[in-house]
Amino acid sequence: MKSTSIQPFLLPAAIVISALVLGWAIYSNSMQKAIPQGGTPIPTASATPIPTTPVITATVKVTLAPTTVAPTPxxxxxxxxxxxxxxxxxxxxxxxxxxxxxxxxTMASGSVRNTDDMGGAAWFAGKKNGTWKVSYIGQGVPTCAEIADFPYPTTWLSHCLNASGDTIAR
Incomplete structure (x- = not known):
């Protein structure tokens, strides 16, 4: 039977224990130092009769910067x-x-479709007082009354249906 020796483990164990002791010493020392003033929070530690519950006090100097009002998007x-x-x-x-x-x-045109459908439709809209109004959405010829509010170019809409349902040139 082979005897096991703990000798190979002594050096790593000593290093780990030394690191723990050094870490604790640095941590304990850092809790005693105050941060120098300069407009940043200065936490100060004060010892209480029970060393396991430190009390931390912070002083904060607040400087307000001038604000600008962002424009309404x-x-x-x-x-x-x-x-x-x-x-x-x-x-x-x-x-x-x-x-x-x-x-x-002040006038716009384009296309629209339901993704469930094969085809789509044309739409025409005009702007009055900053508000867009859709005059027509469809695949056919709009009525003259539908498009009367805006002077759409004849290259967009060359014809419309009159009150009798007849197609007329604009």
């Missing part, structure tokens, strides 16, 4: 148009596919 035309077309289309939001083809600032 503006919502982009694309977000406003998307919301207006979504509301008028009746397509569920999770199946709504939208694109802007042209935006002239």
């Amino acid at each position: 503006t919502i982009s035309d694309s977000v406003l148009l998307k919301a207006a077309v979504l509301a008028k289309s009746g397509i569920p939001a999770n199946k709504f596919e939208f694109s802007i083809g042209k935006n002239l600032g």
Whole structure:
């Protein structure tokens, strides 16, 4: 039977014990030192009769910096148009596919579709007093009354249906 010796373990054990003692000494010493002043919190430790429960007191110097008021963010035309077309289309939001083809600032056009459907539709919208109004969403020819509020270019809408349902050139 072979006898085991603890001699190979003495050096590593001595190193570990020394590291623990050194760590405890550094930790204990750091709890006694105050941080120098300079606008940062200064924790100070004060000993109590029971050494296992230190009391830490901190003094904080607060300097307020001047604040600036951020401008109110503006919502982009694309977000406003998307919301207006979504509301008028009746397509569920999770199946709504939208694109802007042209935006002239006061008039815009594009396409929309329900992702469950094969095809889509065209939409036309105009802006009055900062609000986008969708005049028409569809695949056919809009009525003249639907598009009367905005002077859409004839390259977008060359014809419309009159009150009798006849297609007329604009």
